[in-house]
Structures are given as C-alpha cells and as structure tokens.
Amino acid sequence: MTLLFHLSDLHFGPKFNSHLSELILQDVRDAKPDLTILSGDFTMRGRVSEYQAAREYIAKLPKPIFTIPGNHDQPLHPRGLPERLVNPWRRYKEFIHGTVDASVQVGDVFVVGVNSNNRIFPGGIWTFAQRKFIEHEFLRAPKNLCKIFVTHHHLEWNGKYRPFGTWFPTAQLNWLARLGVELILNGHTHVPLTLQTPQGMVIAQAGTCMSGRVRHGHGNAYNRIVIKPQALCVQVMGYDSNADRFVQKSENEFPRHASPVTFSPAGAIA
Numbered sequence: 001m002t003l004l005f006h007l008s009d010l011h012f013g014p015k016f017n018s019h020l021s022e023l024i025l026q027d028v029r030d031a032k033p034d035l036t037i038l039s040g041d042f043t044m045r046g047r048v049s050e051y052q053a054a055r056e057y058i059a060k061l062p063k064p065i066f067t068i069p070g071n072h073d074q075p076l077h078p079r080g081l082p083e084r085l086v087n088p089w090r091r092y093k094e095f096i097h098g099t100v101d102a103s104v105q106v107g108d109v110f111v112v113g114v115n116s117n118n119r120i121f122p123g124g125i126w127t128f129a130q131r132k133f134i135e136h137e138f139l140r141a142p143k144n145l146c147k148i149f150v151t152h153h154h155l156e157w158n159g160k161y162r163p164f165g166t167w168f169p170t171a172q173l174n175w176l177a178r179l180g181v182e183l184i185l186n187g188h189t190h191v192p193l194t195l196q197t198p199q200g201m202v203i204a205q206a207g208t209c210m211s212g213r214v215r216h217g218h219g220n221a222y223n224r225i226v227i228k229p230q231a232l233c234v235q236v237m238g239y240d241s242n243a244d245r246f247v248q249k250s251e252n253e254f255p256r257h258a259s260p261v262t263f264s265p266a267g268a269i270a
C-alpha cells in the first residue's frame with residue numbers, strides 16, 4: 001500500500017491562509033505519506049517574496065516531495081514581465097525545484113509530471129519534447145507499479161463554466177491510457193473533483209488547499225490517495241470551520257485495471 005498526499009494551488013501571496021497551512025503541515029507530519037505531490041500554483045504573481053515563503057513552507061514538509069509548476073508561478077507583475085518573456089521558470093527552478101518536468105519512483109508508484117503552462121497562452125499545453133519525455137518515462141517504468149501523471153491543468157471538467165484546461169483533452173486522455181497511466185492528478189480549478197474517465201483512468205483534481213481564492217462554493221481541500229494492489233482510493237479532505245481541521249468529505253474507491261486499455265488505429269476503444 002502506498003499513501004500519497006496531493007496538495008495544490010497553495011498561492012503564497014494575497015489571500016494566503018497561514019492558519020490552514022499550519023493545519024495541513026501537521027496533517028502531513030502525522031500521516032507520514034510515502035510521497036507528497038504539489039501540483040502547481042505555489043505563488044500568486046511569481047514574486048520573489050512569494051517564492052521565498054513557499055520555499056520555507058515546503059522545507060518543513062516531510063520528504064519526499066514531488067512538484068510541478070502552475071500558471072501562477074511565472075512572474076505576473078510589472079517588473080517581472082521581462083523575465084516572464086525571457087526566462088519564465090527561473091524563479092521556480094531557483095526556489096522550488098531544479099526542473100519543471102520530473103519523474104520519481106516511490107513505493108508502488110511511478111510518477112511523471114510536466115509543466116503544462118505557457119508564458120503567453122492560457123496553458124494546458126505539452127510540447128513535443130515533453131510528450132517524448134512522458135512517453136520515455138512511462139515506458140521505462142516497472143510494469144507492476146501504478147503509473148501516475150501529474151499536470152497543473154485539468155483534463156476533465158464538470159463545473160459551472162469551463163476554465164481553460166488542457167488542449168485537446170480527449171486525445172490526450174487516450175494517449176495517456178495507452179501508456180498505462182492509471183491515475184491523473186491536477187489542480188488549477190480550485191475545485192475538488194474525483195472521477196473515472198471513459199478510458200478507465202482515475203482523475204483526482206485537488207482544490208486549493210490554503211488560499212482564500214475558493215470557487216463555486218467549494219472550500220479549501222486536499223487529497224489523500226491510497227494505492228492498494230487492487231484498488232485506488234481517493235479521499236477528499238476539506239476544511240471544516242466548526243471542527244477547525246480538515247475532515248474527510250468524500251471517499252471514492254476504484255478497481256485498478258489489470259492491463260492498459262487498447263485502441264484501434266482510429267483511436268476508438270477496442
């Protein structure tokens with residue numbers, strides 16, 4: 001069994017809730033997960049002061065930690081705009097992690113994550129080089145491990161309005177299924193969402209864990225994910241103001257598929 005904590009959209013900066021950040025820090029320390037995954041938006045505007053606060057917090061979290069950047073992690077303030085155009089990920093690499101795309105093998109899982117953001121367009125894009133990286137990493141992963149893909153932008157959305165998500169999501173989901181991915185983790189929408197795609201993969205989208213920028217009536221939340229030999233269990237942990245702690249709001253268990261979904265050349269499920 002492998003226990004994952006999935007936090008997203010910390011958004012150090014305006015509307016950051018330091019009380020919630022302390023509650024979550026204690027939750028992670030108490031649970032001692034095999035891996036804590038942070039799926040982007042560490043800052044609000046990519047300011048150095050925000051990055052410094054994010055780094056200090058991350059340093060307090062138990063290791064190992066896996067991170068990818070979000071769209072808010074590129075400088076988006078007047079003096080930072082030149083850097084955004086020339087070297088948008090310098091600050092992320094300096095303060096959070098040395099690469100924007102990464103992979104790690106921990107316990108029973110093999111995790112691949114990529115930077116889905118763009119300095120000009122809304123994001124949700126993987127370059128050709130990133131697709132080669134994703135493919136290479138998942139193909140070298142040991143067969144018995146649960147393959148997990150992490151990206152900031154969402155691939156599925158059933159909310160009230162559709163924020164910018166991953167481009168051509170159905171084609172991307174088909175491709176990830178062919179690579180044997182079982183679980184996709186993302187953030188960005190600030191809305192917790194757990195579902196199973198038509199391809200049989202599970203999507204666990206985390207809400208914002210500690211920012212006041214909550215949306216659509218959803219409060220602050222993070223995901224606890226348990227990888228069992230025969231099942232994936234996604235628990236949404238939401239902040240309960242009466243109890244003043246994060247409590248389990250939902251739990252969904254999905255059977256793990258024994259073999260990747262196969263596709264005909266036309267892309268339809270065989």
Ligand SMILES: [Fe+2]
Pocket residue numbers: 009011041070072188189190
């Ligand atoms: Fe965000």
Ligand SMILES: [Fe+2]
Pocket residue numbers: 041070071072152187188189
């Ligand atoms: Fe975002």
